[in-house]
Amino acid sequence: xxxxxxxxxxxxxxxxxxxxxxxxxxxxxxxxxxxxxxxxxxxxxxxxxxxxxxxxxxxxxxxxxxxxxxxxxxxxxxxxxxxxxxxxxxxxxxxxxxxxxxxxxxxxxxxxxxxxxxxxxxxxxxxxxxxxxxxxxxxxxxxxxxxxxxxxxxxxxxxxxxxxxxxxxxxxxxxxxxxxxxxxxxxxxxxxxxxxxxxxxxxxxxxxxxxxxxxxxxxxxxxxxxxxxxxxxxxxxxxxxxxxxxxxxxxxxxxxxxxxxxxxxxxxxxxxxxxxxxxxxxxxxxxxxxxxxxxxxxxxxxxxxxxxxxxxxxxxxxxxxxxxxxxxxxxxxxxxxxxxxxxxxxxxxxxxxxxxxxxxxxxxxxxxxxxxxxxxxxxxxxxxxxxxxxxxxxxxxxxxxxxxxxxxxxxxxxxxxxxxxxxxxxxxxxxxxxxxxxxxxxxxxxxxxxxxxxxxxxxxxxxx
Ligand code: GDP
Numbered sequence: 001x002x003x004x005x006x007x008x009x010x011x012x013x014x015x016x017x018x019x020x021x022x023x024x025x026x027x028x029x030x031x032x033x034x035x036x037x038x039x040x041x042x043x044x045x046x047x048x049x050x051x052x053x054x055x056x057x058x059x060x061x062x063x064x065x066x067x068x069x070x071x072x073x074x075x076x077x078x079x080x081x082x083x084x085x086x087x088x089x090x091x092x093x094x095x096x097x098x099x100x101x102x103x104x105x106x107x108x109x110x111x112x113x114x115x116x117x118x119x120x121x122x123x124x125x126x127x128x129x130x131x132x133x134x135x136x137x138x139x140x141x142x143x144x145x146x147x148x149x150x151x152x153x154x155x156x157x158x159x160x161x162x163x164x165x166x167x168x169x170x171x172x173x174x175x176x177x178x179x180x181x182x183x184x185x186x187x188x189x190x191x192x193x194x195x196x197x198x199x200x201x202x203x204x205x206x207x208x209x210x211x212x213x214x215x216x217x218x219x220x221x222x223x224x225x226x227x228x229x230x231x232x233x234x235x236x237x238x239x240x241x242x243x244x245x246x247x248x249x250x251x252x253x254x255x256x257x258x259x260x261x262x263x264x265x266x267x268x269x270x271x272x273x274x275x276x277x278x279x280x281x282x283x284x285x286x287x288x289x290x291x292x293x294x295x296x297x298x299x300x301x302x303x304x305x306x307x308x309x310x311x312x313x314x315x316x317x318x319x320x321x322x323x324x325x326x327x328x329x330x331x332x333x334x335x336x337x338x339x340x341x342x343x344x345x346x347x348x349x350x351x352x353x354x355x356x357x358x359x360x361x362x363x364x365x366x367x368x369x370x371x372x373x374x375x376x377x378x379x380x381x382x383x384x385x386x387x388x389x390x391x392x393x394x395x396x397x398x399x400x401x402x403x404x405x406x407x408x409x410x411x412x413x414x415x416x417x418x419x420x421x422x423x424x425x426x427x428x429x430x431x432x433x434x435x436x437x438x439x440x441x442x443x444x445x446x447x448x449x450x451x452x453x454x455x456x457x458x459x460x461x462x463x464x
Contacts, residue, residue: 022132023093024049025124026115028108029463037103039112040463041121042092042129047084049118050097053111055084062084068099070114072411077110078102082168092129093136127460131453134445140171141445143293143398146458149232156281157391161231164395171444173397177410178440180215184208188426205429209421212433216414223407227391234276234283235387238339241289241320246346248372250320251275251286254380278382282391287314316386317341321365324350344379346370402443409439 024043030036041049051057060066063081070077074213080101090096103109117120133139139147146166153159164170187208239247255275264454275286317339321328324347343365349372366382368375398404413436418430424432441447 017201024121025132026112026121026126027124027129027463028112030103032105034103037101037108038463039099039101039108039115040124040129041097041099041115042090042094042132044095045118045120046095046097047086049115049121050082050084050099052118053077053099053114057287058082063100068101068111070110071118077114078107088136091138092132093138094132099316124462126462127457127464129460130460130464131457134453140168140175142174142399142403142443143168144173144332144445144457145169145402145459147464149399151460151464155283157231157388158283161228161395161399164380165399169395170397170399170403174443175446177215178437178444178446180211181410181433181437181440184211184215185430185437188430188433200319206428207422209418212414212418216411216418219407219411219414222397223404223411225396225398228396228401228403230315230387231283231396232399234285234401235279235315235390236285236287237383238287238289238314238317239320240317241344242322245320245322246370247288247320250318250346250368251288253370253376254286254374256271256281279387280381282384282387284383285323285389314440315338316383318344320344320346328365342366342382344368348374406439406443410436413426413439 022043024041026039026041026049028037029040030038041438047057053068054066055069056064056066058066061083063083065079066082067079068077068082069075078101080099083098085091085096085098087094087096099111101107116123127148130139130144134141134144137458143166146162146164146169149158149162150166153162185208187204190204233310239251241247255277274288277284277286319341321343323345326382328343328345341363343363345365345367347369348367349369364382366375366379368379370376398407413432417432417436419423420432421429438447
């Protein structure tokens, strides 16, 4: 900020605002093994510690090259960049200091050790910087979640969605909904408060209704839009076909080509025979239905039920057909659920070109050899394109299950309010709108979220 005065006064390092009384925390915020390590401090003592180590308080938000000395022994520990971010306009809203030092293990241990030796300093817990940013009103809860997603983003589509989310897209939309709801509520409450007076606009209720109807329609549309889940969780692609068609070979071939993400979450790969991949920048999970059949004898009913449920929600089914065994059947196979279906004619290396002619069924088809690799690139690109098309458009409003739950709760209060509009008295009507606004407020964290904080911030690593 160019407006910021460079003069430093003592009050700059005194506790201020929301940081007053809080502990000062410190942690290494960079990953291990890099040439440079970033150490961050937040809290009322951050400035004093920086002065003790670097000799002076740098100009706010400017890098300052400094010898870093042990505050008591005076021994030089390293030379690096020191930065000073006075609160409340810092990332956490508190006074913050950042040191960029050499990334060697001994250097980091010496500098962090010296910082933590200062009485009152303690190591930060996982996600504690972000948690403080939330508690001090620097970011809302959806932005905190977006940051976690941004740090964890593995595909390009996830990065884009998380970035928009981390920088307020979702929070702003939800806050706008909530403000409109509060305005409608105020109209109705005006009717309550001034019930005996004559100068209340007679049609307060009538004025509020179109606004509530519009909000209800927007929430319902947001709930119906599953793109957020598609990008964040990935598209679910089921691989189906007769035994020996080459389903496992296709999955292996795709997994080997796009090994970027192979699910290591326990319970997913084994129980559901799923493989998570990066398909041309989009996260996708392949479900092997052949494995499902084999597993039926071995795995208990619950596992199979879950696998079936996953199949039923597949975004796309790939029907693998072995062209060396004859042309594709006349009609598309009837699947248990109606999902978009593509035909994948496999083993073209074993059959003449006639065999790979498109099937009679009106679906997109591909001619490949899972074993030889022909056609796989085209299939991969098409799959990426399929997910991209489904995920495109304005960023979706709801991303996580938590957001859907809050929006669903708000939506049901609005449904009830609209259904009972004429029957409910003013007070009960306003109460339904208040409950809807509360549910939305929980999404951004402006209302009663103490119980959610541990869940949200547990996702972060230490130093964030
Ligand atoms: P699944 O039962 O549908 O999972 O089929 P598999 O992937 O186990 O494949 C059945 C057999 O077909 C195996 O022996 C594979 O090696 C073979 N196979 C799979 N894809 C191809 C292919 O593109 N060309 C040839 N020649 N053989 C293939």
